[in-house]
Amino acid sequence: MDSDLAFSLRGVGATAGSFQLRDVSLSLPVGYVMGFVGANGAGKTTTIRCLLGMQQIQRGEIEVLGHRVPGPVALRQDVGVVLDHDYVVGDWRLSEVERAVRPFYDHWDGRRYRELLEEFGLDMRAKVGDLSRGMNVKLMIALALSHQARLLVFDEPTSGLDPVARDELIGILGDFLLDEGHSVLFSTHITTDLERIGDYLTLIHAGRIVFTGTKEEVLDAYRVVRGGPDDLTDTVGVELIGLRRTATGVEAMVPAADAELLGSRVVVERPTLEEIVVRIGSKAGTKTGAKTGPNSRPVAEHADTGPTRSRGRRPAMAWRNK
Amino acid sequence: MKPIVRVTLLDLRTITPYGRQALVIAVLVMAITADRPQVVLPALILLAASVTAGYPFQISEKADLETLYAVLPLTRSSLLLGHYLSALATFAVYAVLGSLEAVICAHLRHVSFSGHEFAAALALSWALFALNIAVKFPLFIRFGYSQVGMLGTTIPIALVAVIASRAHLSVPSAAWLDLLAAGGLVLFGGSIAVTVAVDPRRLRRPGLAVRY
Structure with a gap:
C-alpha cells in the first residue's frame, strides 16, 4: 500500500451489463487533481463506481487513501462523493438532508454546509424535489464538502451547472486543494474546467485507458x-x-x-x-x-503505470490564479 | 450513537414526509374497528404499521437511497439491522396508538376489555407484525420493493380479515400469549438471519448501487 497515493487502480477489470472495463490502471498522488475524461459510455462512471466499492471488480486491485478497496467503513469518512445523479429523498428539505446524513460523519461541519448552500443560492427550506438539476448538483457538492473529506470523487459535477456556478465550483475546489493532503478525481465532459483545475488527466475510451499522465504530458x-x-x-x-x-x-x-x-x-x-x-x-x-x-x-x-509521483510543485495551478 | 441507531433515525426521517399518508391509513383503520376493541390493535398493526415499516424500502427505490447507503460510512449489516430496528420503532408507535384507542373505545362503548384481553391483542399483534416483517423484509432486500409490494399488502389484509372473522373466539391462555410473543421474536430473529444471507445476492440486480 502506498500512502503517497490518493488512489490507485491496477489492472482493474469489471463488467457492468454488456459493458466491460479492461485492464484499467491509473493513480493520483495525494495533493493533486485528476481530470477523468471520455465520451458517454467510455467507462468513467463504471471506473468511479469501482473506485468507490460500488461495483464489483473481476480483476485487479484498488487502493484508496492507503486502504485496499473494499476497505474499512471509516474510509468513507474521508471520501466526498458527487455522482451523476442525486440520491436523497425528494421530499426532504435541505435542512432535513443535513439532519439525515450528519449522524454518520464524525467530522460533520454544519456551518460549512450552510455556508456552501448560501454561496450556491440554495434555501435550507427548499425541498430537494423542487430543485433543478443544477441546484441538485450544488446540493450534492455541499454534502461532499461538509464532512472534511480528504479525497473528493466527482462524477460529472459540472454537467448541470451554468458557467457562473461552474466557476464557483472551481474556486471552491481550489480552496479545498489549499490543504496539501487533499485530492480530487473529477470526471467531466467540459474540458475547459480541466484546463483550469486539472493537474493530471486520464482519458478513457471503450473501457480502456487511452492515456494517463500530467496535463502537459x-x-x-x-x-x-x-x-x-x-x-x-x-x-x-x-x-x-x-x-x-x-x-x-x-x-x-x-x-x-x-x-x-x-x-x-x-x-x-x-x-x-x-x-x-x-x-x-x-x-x-x-x-x-x-x-x-x-x-x-x-x-x-x-502509459498504464500512472503519473509520476513527484512531490514537487503541482503540474498545473491555473485555478490558484482565481 | 451506534450505526444501527443512525440507520433507524435515517429510516424514520425517510418516512417522515409521508407521515400524513400513514396517519390517514391509521385513522381509517381506527374508525372502522372502533366498535371492537379487541380488533383495533391487530388491525392497526397489520394494516398501518406493517405498511409503514415498508416505506423505507419503497422510498429507497424511488430516491435511489441504495446509493446514499453505499456512500455513507455504514456497513451493510448495520443497514439491515437498522431497518429491523426502525420496524420495531414503527410497531411501538402504532401499538401505543392502538392501545390507547382500544381502551378509550371500550370505555366509551361500555364494552368489556380486560387486561388479559389487552395482553392477548398485543401479543397477537406482535406475532402477526413479526410474521409480516419476517416474510417481507428478506423479499424487499432480495428483489426490491416494487417486485413484492403487492405481496406486502395482501398478506396483512388477509390476516386482518381472518382475525376479524374469528374475533368472537375465546381469549387464549397466558401460556399461549407467551408463545405468541416468543414466536414473534423467533420470527424476527430468523428473518434478520435470512436477510443477511440473501443480501449479497442482490448484487446481481442490474443498475443497483452496491457495497461489497
Whole structure:
C-alpha cells in the first residue's frame, strides 16, 4: 500500500451489463487533481463506481487513501462523493438532508454546509424535489464538502451547472486543494474546467485507458495535422486519429512523435484538450487508412503505470490564479 | 450513537414526509374497528404499521437511497439491522396508538376489555407484525420493493380479515400469549438471519448501487 497515493487502480477489470472495463490502471498522488475524461459510455462512471466499492471488480486491485478497496467503513469518512445523479429523498428539505446524513460523519461541519448552500443560492427550506438539476448538483457538492473529506470523487459535477456556478465550483475546489493532503478525481465532459483545475488527466475510451499522465504530458502526446485534400493519403506507419477528409482539406490527430514523419506539406499544431477528447472519442469509428508502425502505438499501451509521483510543485495551478 | 441507531433515525426521517399518508391509513383503520376493541390493535398493526415499516424500502427505490447507503460510512449489516430496528420503532408507535384507542373505545362503548384481553391483542399483534416483517423484509432486500409490494399488502389484509372473522373466539391462555410473543421474536430473529444471507445476492440486480 502506498500512502503517497490518493488512489490507485491496477489492472482493474469489471463488467457492468454488456459493458466491460479492461485492464484499467491509473493513480493520483495525494495533493493533486485528476481530470477523468471520455465520451458517454467510455467507462468513467463504471471506473468511479469501482473506485468507490460500488461495483464489483473481476480483476485487479484498488487502493484508496492507503486502504485496499473494499476497505474499512471509516474510509468513507474521508471520501466526498458527487455522482451523476442525486440520491436523497425528494421530499426532504435541505435542512432535513443535513439532519439525515450528519449522524454518520464524525467530522460533520454544519456551518460549512450552510455556508456552501448560501454561496450556491440554495434555501435550507427548499425541498430537494423542487430543485433543478443544477441546484441538485450544488446540493450534492455541499454534502461532499461538509464532512472534511480528504479525497473528493466527482462524477460529472459540472454537467448541470451554468458557467457562473461552474466557476464557483472551481474556486471552491481550489480552496479545498489549499490543504496539501487533499485530492480530487473529477470526471467531466467540459474540458475547459480541466484546463483550469486539472493537474493530471486520464482519458478513457471503450473501457480502456487511452492515456494517463500530467496535463502537459497529455497535451504534448498528440499533434493535430491539417493539409490539403490530397495530403495524408500515404502515411505508412502513422496512426491518424479522428481523420476527417473533406473536398477542401484533411485533418487528423497523430501521436506527437509521428508528426515529423508527415512532411512539411501539412500544418502541425498542438491540440487543445477538447480536440484530443473529441478525436479519441471518435477514434473507434474512424478509418485511418494507415498501417500501424512500431512508433505509432496507442499511447495507452505505454502509459498504464500512472503519473509520476513527484512531490514537487503541482503540474498545473491555473485555478490558484482565481 | 451506534450505526444501527443512525440507520433507524435515517429510516424514520425517510418516512417522515409521508407521515400524513400513514396517519390517514391509521385513522381509517381506527374508525372502522372502533366498535371492537379487541380488533383495533391487530388491525392497526397489520394494516398501518406493517405498511409503514415498508416505506423505507419503497422510498429507497424511488430516491435511489441504495446509493446514499453505499456512500455513507455504514456497513451493510448495520443497514439491515437498522431497518429491523426502525420496524420495531414503527410497531411501538402504532401499538401505543392502538392501545390507547382500544381502551378509550371500550370505555366509551361500555364494552368489556380486560387486561388479559389487552395482553392477548398485543401479543397477537406482535406475532402477526413479526410474521409480516419476517416474510417481507428478506423479499424487499432480495428483489426490491416494487417486485413484492403487492405481496406486502395482501398478506396483512388477509390476516386482518381472518382475525376479524374469528374475533368472537375465546381469549387464549397466558401460556399461549407467551408463545405468541416468543414466536414473534423467533420470527424476527430468523428473518434478520435470512436477510443477511440473501443480501449479497442482490448484487446481481442490474443498475443497483452496491457495497461489497
